Amino acid sequence: MALSQLLSSSSRSGNRLKSLSSAISLRHPISTDTTPITVETSVPFTSHQCEVPSRTVQTNAKELLTFFRDMALMRRMEIAADSLYKAKLIRGFCHLYDGQEAVAVGMEAAITKKDSIITAYRDHCTFIARGGTLLEVFAELMGRQAGCSRGKGGSMHFYKKDSNFYGGHGIVGAQVPLGCGLAFAQKYCKDEAVTFALYGDGAANQGQLFEALNISALWDLPAILVCENNHYGMGTAEWRAAKSPAYYKRGDYVPGLKVDGMDVLAVKQACTFAKEHALKNGPIILEMDTYRYHGHSMSDPGSTYRTRDEITGVRQERDPVERIRKLILSHDLATEKELKDTEKEVRKEVDDAIAQAKENPVPDSSELFTNVYAKGLGVESFGADRKEVRATLP
């Protein structure tokens, strides 16, 4: 403990100390140093109908190194999923989140597992942030038993109820009223918790969103609507889809905040602010200005509606993982080598999980008929040829 404090205050102490510390760091890559560090967010927040949270954020080495590791893990996971999809081990739809990691990680840092999260189909990293494992992710993507939905859901239907993660939804916009319903239930049960309902700039124009927002505002529900604005709804740029792309203002009577979604500390600050607001005053909208490097899904190259220059530009200027790397290095919280070692570690974790998932069996045929109902009442169900395949639902 004393050693790490020495490190953070004067990293220029002798080479021997440095090599000793790096030896220790290899075995304990996450620093346990919780000495507060003050950082400013990349840009100030912009608000609509509410006060602006401070752009000065408190953090510490432990938190920043955890952020780095978590985001590096998510990044690696999504890129590995890309390869698996091209190898045809993942089928159907696969919507990747690389570029947007700061939203999932920053949000999680601001809340507890008592708070609920619901999102759309770009859900792999949100699931990990809520405590899901890499094996559960890869096994589900490959349709195996060890998947978080036992192989029956697929990429768009990850859930983790014990961490209050409610999916994983394929119908654009549907998750927003569902999220307001979760908030309703939290208020009904007096749980003193909030729900984050995430949606994209494409979903922001859905009518049901405004219906749910109206009811949430009328009933003061602790609902936080988070628009992950990656500027493209599939292939349609925001300015072609929304008359007013200022999504944080679209709530009209509902306050909103615009946040740099590529800055994990800004995300954390905004979510902390939003949680406090929602518990006292009802719904609030957070617009996360973020970016996805991949196309909408694996079937979309992502370059027909935006330029490669734009993509590389964001990667150079705003990448969330790089931002934290620079922050860690500039504050001497770890060395470049330590960070690279962390990345190697997470890469190995991802590779190990994939190997394990590949060995995992596909669901048993009987699983075709399980979970149709929570209480099947002994009812009959049928396969394609009902004279051949029948089952009794338990």
Add this chain to the structure above:
Amino acid sequence: MLGIVRQKMLEQSLKKIRPAVAVLRSYSSAAKQMNVREALNSALNEEMSADSKVFLIGEEVGEYQGAYKITKGLLDKYGTERVLDTPITEAGFAGIAVGAAYYGLKPVVEFMTFNFSMQAIDHIINSAAKSNYMSAGQISVPIVFRGPNGAAAGVGAQHSQCYAAWYATCPGLKVLTPYNSEDARGLLKAAIRDPDPVVFLENELLYGESFPISNEVLDSSFCLPIGKAKIERKGKHVTIAAYSKMVGYSLKAAEILEKDGIDAEVINLRSIRPLDRSTINDSVRKTNRLVTVEEAFPQHGVGAEICACVVEESFAYLDAPVERIAGADVPMPYAANLERMAVPQVEDIVRAAKRACYRSVP
């Protein structure tokens, strides 16, 4: 002393059945009677009393006492936290209710009529029905969607459709169609207690109809099994399978048929999904002839499913082709004479039964 104790015990038991007693007072007949509206209201009341997770949500369910007065008195009793008036935004409030069910509450969503459920159908099918399966059992959805379904009187094309076949297609949903007050009480209580999404299809024209009701049905623990049809009238010459209002018409048809020496067995389906295929098939194996009756559009309907299942399971037992009586294959007209032609009448059921019995030229 004993007399006082006995008096007190009598008072206690009277207090428990007071709602039913109030009902009894309004009817002068000796047999206990209850109309469907009161049956539904009492079921909601009892289930809300028994389980604090049950809440009501819908348009006009609270202060207006319910568009059809089904939720009368419940706002006063349970307050604004448990009886929620919504704006006219079906997609929004149905989605909110499903989300609340994900969390573990037990919403009872009222659609003013099921025609309006189409605005929320994505939440019923994709958010509610399929969630337990997609999540491999993590997210169950203990929700009830209830309201009047099918034709009323003179309400025209957009307010008269029957949705039984649409919802019954979907695995993961349970679809119930009560006919009388016993059905209304028993099935609604079962639906609210059931951990799966239930679509509960009532009928506006039945709300005011009174039916005899036993003490067993009035008990607060009374519940009917989901997925079991009821033989309303035993017979041996022809099976008539119907649901909701058409059960009443089928019973009237059976009385007429009896005069012509045809003894009809009338099945009250009660449950469209799960469909009680074994009761239907057992009946057809006994009578060898089948007429299906529904108010809904004929194509891809409940009658078609019943016919298919009987042909698959009991083909050798059929002595005549299956007859299908359904609503006319047109949007519901307004003019009274055309409307009458657009819904099945008792004489249609009689005629079809006679055809099935070869008593008239097909």
